[in-house]
Amino acid sequence: MNCRECVEHLYEFLDRELTPELEREIREHLEDCPPCGEQYDFEELFLKFLRARCRTQGAPAELKKRVLRELFGE
Amino acid sequence: MANTPSPDVSPPVDEKRASFEREALVHLDVLYRVALRLSGNPSDADDLVQETMLKAYRAWDQYEKGTNAKAWLLTILRHAFINEYRRRTRHPETVDLDKIEPYAVFPEVQDEDPQGAFFDRIVDDEVLRAIDQLPVAFRETLVLSDVEGMSYQEIAGILDIPVGTVKSRLFRARQLLQGKLYDYAVEMGYIKGSPA
Numbered sequence: 001m002n003c004r005e006c007v008e009h010l011y012e013f014l015d016r017e018l019t020p021e022l023e024r025e026i027r028e029h030l031e032d033c034p035p036c037g038e039q040y041d042f043e044e045l046f047l048k049f050l051r052a053r054c055r056t057q058g059a060p061a062e063l064k065k066r067v068l069r070e071l072f073g074e
Numbered sequence: 075m076a077n078t079p080s081p082d083v084s085p086p087v088d089e090k091r092a093s094f095e096r097e098a099l100v101h102l103d104v105l106y107r108v109a110l111r112l113s114g115n116p117s118d119a120d121d122l123v124q125e126t127m128l129k130a131y132r133a134w135d136q137y138e139k140g141t142n143a144k145a146w147l148l149t150i151l152r153h154a155f156i157n158e159y160r161r162r163t164r165h166p167e168t169v170d171l172d173k174i175e176p177y178a179v180f181p182e183v184q185d186e187d188p189q190g191a192f193f194d195r196i197v198d199d200e201v202l203r204a205i206d207q208l209p210v211a212f213r214e215t216l217v218l219s220d221v222e223g224m225s226y227q228e229i230a231g232i233l234d235i236p237v238g239t240v241k242s243r244l245f246r247a248r249q250l251l252q253g254k255l256y257d258y259a260v261e262m263g264y265i266k267g268s269p270a
């Protein structure tokens with residue numbers, strides 16, 4: 001596992017979408033390679049940031065009422 | 075006049091309603107967020123969710139209870155969006171996704187802000203605005219994954235594309251979005267950035 005391969009698979013690693021073998025190879029590389037480790041931290045933080053910023057909004061109460069009214073005549 | 079209820083048959087409508095509330099209506103927030111990112115405005119998002127719920131309720135017998143209602147509903151929502159979008163737009167988005175060349179942000183900030191502290195200063199609205207500027211194929215993939223936490227397999231099913239395509243779109247969508255947010259942060263002075 002070299003740095004280029006590691007960075008290429010970084011998102012899949014973060015998304016828990018790799019095979020166990022590849023996942024282990026990446027984890028080992030990250031432990032041994034500070035620059036890739038830093039990039040891992042950066043990308044992880046970015047994904048957490050994204051989720052936090054984009055999930056604050058939910059369906060408006062008015063829409064909920066409208067759906068219920070339309071479906072069940074309430 | 076005689077009102078003769080059938081005593082042994084449990085009311086199917088109530089059952090249908092109960093299971094729909096339990097498995098489908100609980101995903102209203104997810105559907106609304108995705109609809110809002112797809113359609114770009116609250117009023118179209120409302121209509122899209124409403125239409126999705128009506129279609130879903132009508133087709134509820136075809137849904138295998140206890141499986142993946144969220145993915146099933148999102149598939150309906152996306153079809154409704156595409157139909158509406160095609161009907162309204164005579165000139166659909168003609169972005170050549172392969173020509174978009176995102177650049178990696180991390181090497182740019184590695185020295186000045188490797189921990190990405192500049193992200194913390196960017197507020198919700200700016201992030202959403204940046205997402206809305208992504209080509210729709212990137213936007214929907216990113217929203218399903220990074221906002222709603224769906225797996226590659228689930229996204230592939232919803233968007234009807236191979237898992238490999240999900241992977242590559244997600245990679246480029248994230249890089250593109252990071253690039254936009256980084257440019258914004260530089261513009262706002264949240265980060266100095268490297269001289270061009």
Ligand SMILES: [Zn+2]
Nearest residue numbers: 003006033036
């Ligand atoms: Zn490395």
